[in-house]
Amino acid sequence: SYELTQTPSVSVSPGQTARITCSGDALPRQYAYWYRQKAGQAPVLVIYKDNERPSGIPERFSGSSSGTTVTLTISGVQAEDEADYYCQSSDRTNTYWVFGGGTRLTVL
Amino acid sequence: ELQLVQSGGGLIQPGGSLRLSCAASGFTVNNNYMTWVRQAPGKGLEWVSFVDTGGNTYYAESVKDRFTISRDNSNNTLYLQLSGLRAEDTAVYYCARPSQDLGGGFDIWGHGTMVTVSS
Numbered sequence: 001s002y003e004l005t006q007t008p009s010v011s012v013s014p015g016q017t018a019r020i021t022c023s024g025d026a027l028p029r030q031y032a033y034w035y036r037q038k039a040g041q042a043p044v045l046v047i048y049k050d051n052e053r054p055s056g057i058p059e060r061f062s063g064s065s066s067g068t069t070v071t072l073t074i075s076g077v078q079a080e081d082e083a084d085y086y087c088q089s090s091d092r093t094n095t096y097w098v099f100g101g102g103t104r105l106t107v108l
Numbered sequence: 109e110l111q112l113v114q115s116g117g118g119l120i121q122p123g124g125s126l127r128l129s130c131a132a133s134g135f136t137v138n139n140n141y142m143t144w145v146r147q148a149p150g151k152g153l154e155w156v157s158f159v160d161t162g163g164n165t166y167y168a169e170s171v172k173d174r175f176t177i178s179r180d181n182s183n184n185t186l187y188l189q190l191s192g193l194r195a196e197d198t199a200v201y202y203c204a205r206p207s208q209d210l211g212g213g214f215d216i217w218g219h220g221t222m223v224t225v226s227s
Contacts, residue, residue, distance in 0.1 A: 001169055033213045035153070042202055042220055043145075043153065048213030086153050088214075095166050097143070102152040 002026060002091040004100035011106040018074040020103045022087030025068055032070040033088045034063060036081075037102075043086065047072060074105070082107045110134035110216050112186075112203050117221035124193050124225075130186040130203030130218050138181045141206040143214065144188045146199035154199075157188065158206070171197075193225045 004024040012018045022032060032050050035043035045054055047063035050070060060075045070089075074081055087100040116128040128144075143158035157167045157177040165177050176189040186203050200220040207215040 031211055035214070037153070042217040043214070044217075045210065045213045045215050048207075049211035052211070054210060054213070054215065084152075088153075088155070096168070097155040097158060097166075099145075099153040099155055 002096055002098050004087055004089060004098055006085075006087060006100035006103045008101065009104045009106065011108055012077050013108045014079060015076055018077050018081070018105055020072040020074075020085050020087075020105065021069055022071075022089075022100045023069045024089060024098075024100075026092045027065065027068050027070055027089060029092055030089045030094065032063070032065065034061075034072045035086045035088065036083045037086065038083045046085075077105075077107055079107050081105060110205075112205070112216055112218035114201075114203060114218040114221045117201065117223050119224045119226065120193055121227050122194060122225055125189070125191040126193065126223060128188040128190065128201055128203075128221055128223070130188075132184050132186065132205075135205070135216075136181075137179045137184050137186050140208065141212070142177075142179065142186045143204050143206055144175075144177060144186075145202045145204055145214075146197075147202070147220075148196070148199040151199075156201070159186075190223065193223075195225050197223065198225045199223060 034047040037043040050065040051063040113131045144156040174192040202220045203218040204214040205216040206212045
């Protein structure tokens, strides 16, 4: 089965930049998506198609892709950004979807 | 307003069956891909299944041959039939819409419904 690998945790101080990475063999060929999930809530889409931002998501959220790794960058982190972040993509055939294991962002 | 309202769930014994429902408003289930995602207590998100606009269905290996995704056009509702339930199926189950406008990103999520498999 296909897997996406994320670093389990990232910690930054307010105002700093947080970078969360996600690795997978099919990422050069398949889009990646990023979701933010706060405790007790449903996930929210923050980045789609590697680097596009849905309406209503602050500009400090951005995405990028390089080879088998995609990165979610949060510039000028705020306390409200503390949450779990998940990448999501699919295998090469787009018939098996998968989430990364999640990264807990802690704002110090 | 675009939304998904979930129902079903609860406590079920191992080996039992259950059906989850996900009623859509503001858009047509039949014209969209739809998906189910679950989250075991304290764990990460796990993709479960999706149905495409042609009615083709796809499943994670962990639920294949035990779960069935379907939709009812008359009441604009997505379903997930769970059978042969195991303790490891205990999770919050979310339905979601992979948006055509957002390249497949899941833009609308249900509130989630808890399924607990225990004797």
